[in-house]
Amino acid sequence: MRLRTLLCLGVVIVAFAPELRAQQLDVRLVTDEAEAVLAILAKKKANETVTPADWARVFSSEGYTRLKKRELSMQRPFEDAEFQKFVLSDELAQRAAALEETLAKWKRADVTRSGELALAYLPAGAHIRAKIYPVIKPRDNSFVFEVKSDPAIFLFLDPAVTQKKFENTLAHELHHIGYGATCPSAETSAAIAKLSTQSQIALRWISAFGEGFAMLAAAGGPSVHPHEVSQPDERARWDNDLKNFNTDLKKVEDFLVRVLEGKIEGDAMQKEGFAFFGIQGPWYTVGWQMVSLIEETYGRKKLIEVMCDQRLLLTAYNEAAATYNRQTKEPLAMWSESVVKLK
Secondary structure, three states, X not given: OOOEEEEEOOEEEEEOOHHHOHHHEEEEEEOHHHHHHHHHHHHHHOOOOOOHHHHHHHHOXXXXXXXHHHHHHOOOOOOHHHHHHHHOOHHHHHHHHHHHHHHHHHHOOOHHHHHHHHHOOOOOOOOEEEEEEEEOOOOOOOEEEOOOOOOEEEXXXXXXXXXXXXXXXXXXXXXXXXXXXXXXXXXXXHHHOOOOHHHXXXXXXXXXXXXXXXXXXXXXXXOOOOOOOOOHHHHHHHHHHHOOHHHHHHHHHHHHHHHHOOOOOHHHHHHHHHHOOOOOOXXXXXXXXXXXXXXXXXXXXXXXXXXXXXXXXXXXXXXXXXXXXXXXXXXXXXXXXXXXXXX
């Protein structure tokens, strides 16, 4: 079936054919902020006057207004005057052509496939609704925002990111969006609420293994390298970090044990737990190895079940690892009972 794309005022609205579960995907690529900034850069290059109307186009764009809202919600300064200085900087001017070319490539991305990859690793009937904002901004981070109310994915417009890598990243973030809207079920949430406070905190940290789950979904399965479309250095870093799986699992286990025992709290807990994110640290690598093994051993349906009720995740992995370890000379580390049994 033909994919119909409407380009209007910097917004790409993607309509999905029935076979692609149209009712489950509502994804919009909103490029108005990037296009407004590029228009100013073009005027600067041509030695034309940048008018108040040009700045108004930037500051009233959906991408900019939501970006500013997000930064302010994070208690970060975000002033229009400072953004103007950034846009008019010589450094950004030097990148203008590359940014324009990159935006054009990203607008040709197959967002349908990205959405389908994400949906394939979510419960039947799951929905994904999101706006994707490629943005030109001072900080080079990408993130999701307002997942529960008006899901948004902000992606730093980076010329180093190819169209295929953009599609991969989009699938990863769309999986986060879909997962957050679907899991856990109300029944599971009610059961978790009956656990001890420390067990609930530990489970929230265990949910960070969702990064590995999203890596698996974005790749399309355990047989596909999660950095298949990445730059060689990214793939090499991942492969090297994955060699530390057993050691990293035990580091995370030590952290979770101390969380459960109330021996680490507050800022110290936040600092140590967030360190496991890293560039793509153990929440990614250990998580990916765990979920890949569960899928290979029990199938995708079982994997989705345990990921939507993460009280089951560590046990399911241990059982899969026990089977795997009986067939290999290089056994995988397993979780101790002290973290598997949450009360």
